[in-house]
Amino acid sequence: MRNIKVTMCYRGTNYHGFQRQDNALAVQQVVEEKLSKILGGENAVIYGCSRTDTGVHALNYCFNFKTERTIPLLGLQRGLNSELPKDISILSCEEADDDFHARYSCKGKEYIYKLHCSESHDPFSEDLAFHYRRKLDFSLLQSQAKDFIGTHDFKAFCSSGSDKEITVRTIFDFSAEQNGTEVLLRVSGDGFLYNMVRIMVGTLLWINEGKIEKDTIPQIIEEKNRLKAGKTAPACGLYLNKVFY
């Protein structure tokens, strides 16, 4: 049995996230349907590296699937791309070890959050960035983001508080870059809780707006209370950028 690792990107605007849903279209369903067709009717099941929320994008999303078919990797990539809609694209296909699993083998992930910081809306980043109209103190954003780095209990930065779940995660890095009106926040870690990146970004924006006092991120982490953190930033700015194996 071959185990194939696939890297793809997708524009999440028209999907209810990656994971297959009963009543709404998800990326997984579309890819599995096209893959089944390419594999000549074999009922394909793909294992994704992560859930993503409705409207969230992915630049390098990984999944794997098992097949008995002998189709060459490049033929698989080209076949899938010719079948897939324009908002999903297969970047590469590789043979993987038997025990590789896109989710369980994952050692960490990097997300990007894009802000379009300007009075004017941007015709080219519609649904691809959060249009942030307020004045942004970029160096404040940069310095405050560093307070997330390290191993902490991120319960305050998690939307649906299932109290069973372990909410300790390690953030490897959290940086910011500015290029004209575009601000990119880049955060990597060993794992992320539900809505965690969007709540961290929303907290940084509330610090920028004076709604949360600066230098209080360690205290918010300590208090483990979702109500002390900022508003969940919109899905359209978020990109799953890398998956580490």
Added chain:
Amino acid sequence: MRNIKVTMCYRGTNYHGFQRQDNALAVQQVVEEKLSKILGGENAVIYGCSRTDTGVHALNYCFNFKTERTIPLLGLQRGLNSELPKDISILSCEEADDDFHARYSCKGKEYIYKLHCSESHDPFSEDLAFHYRRKLDFSLLQSQAKDFIGTHDFKAFCSSGSDKEITVRTIFDFSAEQNGTEVLLRVSGDGFLYNMVRIMVGTLLWINEGKIEKDTIPQIIEEKNRLKAGKTAPACGLYLNKVFY
């Protein structure tokens, strides 16, 4: 009478270019209608810096208009942006000298042409870049582009050959940048003939593909024959980037 200079950007995908048409929607019509509304019913006429083709984009397009209204510049910008569709955005409004005319005062322009160079299509640049699947010799592209620089008769690089028109233009610079799968061609000059940038780009691509011999651009310019140049590259990759005054 105030003379107001406006800079805007637009995604050209859904428009038949900038210039008002009888039977098709153009950017000019949309802007004039919204501007008339903002000016309280005054019949606004705007003077654009340039025509653009169907599907061509603009990052910094300039136009001017005259008005007796006392509306503040920031109010004008915000009012227009709240009325305009998402694919058109006003970047700035300034008071200009009486004799400023967006087209006649223009001393030059810079265009960008975007290529997405990859086997896979890009969900994020759909209609915003030309998906070029062939192998690209980037340093060849870079070196050949330099042959366009200077003052030449560009008759061979003009689509509709009105023989009355003067076809001599000066290209200030023509450079190329590569960033991952994105290749940006950047060309500036004192003026451009109809489809000129797209034919220059198409010629560079045909040189890349071996359909035109390398180092023959000076000869193609000399022969003044449209048939010797390459295919007109698709509109979706082209952006009017700057207007010089």
